[in-house]
Amino acid sequence: MREGGCSCGAVRYRLTSDPLFVHCCHCLNCQRQTGSAFVINLLIEADRVELLAAEPEPVDVPRGSRSKQRIWRCPTCRVAVFSKYTSAKMRFVRGGTLDEPASVEPDVHIYTRSKLPWVELPESARSFRSYYDTEKEWPAASLERLAALRKR
Ligand SMILES: [Zn+2]
Ligand SMILES: [Zn+2]
Numbered sequence: 001m002r003e004g005g006c007s008c009g010a011v012r013y014r015l016t017s018d019p020l021f022v023h024c025c026h027c028l029n030c031q032r033q034t035g036s037a038f039v040i041n042l043l044i045e046a047d048r049v050e051l052l053a054a055e056p057e058p059v060d061v062p063r064g065s066r067s068k069q070r071i072w073r074c075p076t077c078r079v080a081v082f083s084k085y086t087s088a089k090m091r092f093v094r095g096g097t098l099d100e101p102a103s104v105e106p107d108v109h110i111y112t113r114s115k116l117p118w119v120e121l122p123e124s125a126r127s128f129r130s131y132y133d134t135e136k137e138w139p140a141a142s143l144e145r146l147a148a149l150r151k152r
């Protein structure tokens with residue numbers, strides 16, 4: 001089981017299973033939010049993110065379109081630990097906040113149309129200029145979990 005948290009240690013979390021899928025997102029929103037080249041997001045059911053210490057604080061952040069993204073941050077050091085995009089039942093946990101960030105690898109690279117030119121992806125990487133078709137890319141077990149999540 002993976003654990004992680006913010007920089008000051010006030011927020012700690014545990015993922016009670018493997019993620020459904022892992023994104024490396026090269027979109028401009030993620031670049032701005034992280035101040036970096038991309039973000040690594042572990043997609044997982046919200047109830048599989050167990051909070052072990054302080055409650056992170058939700059902050060609604062405007063995105064390029066009309067939509068908003070809810071980002072949960074440590075109330076003390078303000079490091080972002082996870083977000084919500086469309087479904088409240090799903091979390092996007094930020095891979096860099098894991099105690100062992102090397103314990104996950106991206107399943108897909110998305111929004112590579114805005115990938116910084118000096119970021120070179122491995123030949124084997126599954127990459128998409130924008131988003132992708134979940135039904136085509138997710139493993140069967142994750143699609144089953146997704147279907148179960150939608151029914152709740
Ligand atoms: Zn903190
Ligand atoms: Zn993004």
